[in-house]
Amino acid sequence: MAVLRQQGYDGASLSELSRATGLGKSSLYHHFPDGKDDMVGAVLAHLEQTLEADLFAPLRGDGPPAARLRAMNRTLDAFYDHGQDACLLANLGIGESSRPFHPRIRQIFARWIEALAAPLRAAGLSPSVARTRAEDAIARIQGAVVLARSLQDSTVFARTLRALPTELLRR
């Protein structure tokens, strides 16, 4: 996952993946018979599981909406290493949209949006407003990561996360 998020699909060569995993090529192809796409699929499946547990489930939880949003912030801050690490979803989703793993990217983003909309509805916002705000928030997070990495300055990322909870719940 680290190789993919940093190098992207084309940059993540098999020898790099082999080195990073400590597995020889034959082992990689034993576990992932369909090659690179298979490995990417496994990485995305694992990411989806992780996000489900650490991000989506807390968002859907039954605590106060503001607390759920703060939980998301904590997870994201760790996940992106304070905005210094690239986003795997963005790196894979920004390229060719015809890649076999692209539907999975879309699905993960869709789940994130849906999970984030939940606490906003719980706070009394209409479903449609909750949804558009969730989309906008995720766009802001993604853009903050892109900009923080491009500028090599994580200020934007920190500021974006800090502002989100109150702005999302504003009436």
Next chain:
Amino acid sequence: MAVLRQQGYDGASLSELSRATGLGKSSLYHHFPDGKDDMVGAVLAHLEQTLEADLFAPLRGDGPPAARLRAMNRTLDAFYDHGQDACLLANLGIGESSRPFHPRIRQIFARWIEALAAPLRAAGLSPSVARTRAEDAIARIQGAVVLARSLQDSTVFARTLRALPTELLRR
């Protein structure tokens, strides 16, 4: 530029660049002796020039701030093809930050931020507020492109652009 923004640095092979430009390899290496990095450099230089003329200069212009922001929107909407085209800066900036062209990416983003802050200051916002708002706006645009492409739904992009002028000038 089209190949680079769609395929990214590693995905943009020389044969692809050759095909897209209609030039043989030897011609490419005649004009860009230092190879791929040289070509990327030229693309970024050209992009910077284009942005300077179509985006930054209008932002710095002397019309009403709201009109300057609407001009930015028009340029961006065309530039990203309503959110369907990837962003070259994001695609190159999201990867390894040690690449030789990375300083140029950073510089272009910095100029964009500075240019966008100008109409905000002209509207009476303090320099520091203008700057952070400019940064946030560019992050939102970048994130909107990432999300629109990942979801294959340009709604987020359109909504983001539409909301920007009034939100940026809000007191």
Next chain:
DNA sequence: GTGCCATTGTACCGATCGGTCTACCGGTAC
């Protein structure tokens, strides 16, 4: 022990990578 099977290291495959070389073209100078 023996057989079995999942797993692994290593050599190897054709294709493509980024990049170089040489021969050639088409204009311009004289």
Next chain:
DNA sequence: GTACCGGTAGACCGATCGGTACAATGGCAC
């Protein structure tokens, strides 16, 4: 005409690409 030269095509280079073949390893069933 001829010398020159910016530009070009395409063969070619070693390295690396994604992927395969195959023999060896190692643990487990019996």
